[in-house]
Amino acid sequence: MILLLPFTLLSLTWLSFVDAGSVTYNHTCVVDHQRLQVGTYQFTTDCDSMTFCNSTSFCDWRGCRRDEFPFGYDNTSIKVPPRCDTGYFCPDEESGCQTMLDVGSACQFNRDGNSY
Ligand SMILES: *[C@@H]1O[C@H](CO)[C@@H](O)[C@H](O)[C@H]1NC(C)=O
Numbered sequence: 001m002i003l004l005l006p007f008t009l010l011s012l013t014w015l016s017f018v019d020a021g022s023v024t025y026n027h028t029c030v031v032d033h034q035r036l037q038v039g040t041y042q043f044t045t046d047c048d049s050m051t052f053c054n055s056t057s058f059c060d061w062r063g064c065r066r067d068e069f070p071f072g073y074d075n076t077s078i079k080v081p082p083r084c085d086t087g088y089f090c091p092d093e094e095s096g097c098q099t100m101l102d103v104g105s106a107c108q109f110n111r112d113g114n115s116y
């Protein structure tokens with residue numbers, strides 16, 4: 001039972017986090033496909049777990065991470081992006097650190113947050 005616990009925790013972390021697609025770096029994606037799923041708020045994207053769909057509709061390397069041990073970086077030639085410093089946050093798509101927003105300004109769902 002004890003042995004199963006880490007695996008269970010990892011699975012839950014992944015489930016609650018990103019439903020990554022299969023489009024790899026430098027291939028085309030649809031920005032509008034990036035969204036939180038109804039009901040679970042799971043983030044969904046066309047791009048794989050190391051990339052996000054950028055504004056010109058290509059999967060590009062992620063610029064920040066929100067997990068200490070992010071899912072999908074099993075290829076050691078790809079550097080895991082940094083966590084954001086205090087005063088910054090990493091958006092759902094993990095495109096890169098952004099400065100924290102003022103209270104009352106528009107934000108992503110549940111991203112009104114903290115320093116990760
Ligand atoms: C991205 O894809 C284009 C078109 O296939 C190619 O010309 C370019 O070299 C690629 N860039 C990188 C960094 O892989």
Ligand SMILES: *[C@@H]1O[C@H](CO)[C@@H](O)[C@H](O)[C@H]1NC(C)=O
Pocket residue numbers: 025026027054055056057058059060061
């Ligand atoms: C989007 O990603 C592609 C592929 O890496 C890159 O060539 C392009 O410059 C990026 N667009 C922006 C706006 O960063």
Ligand SMILES: *[C@@H]1O[C@H](CO)[C@@H](O)[C@H](O)[C@H]1NC(C)=O
Pocket residue numbers: 075076077078
């Ligand atoms: C790791 O990524 C590099 C660069 O994208 C790629 O050339 C290589 O085939 C990948 N290796 C594995 C085991 O996926």
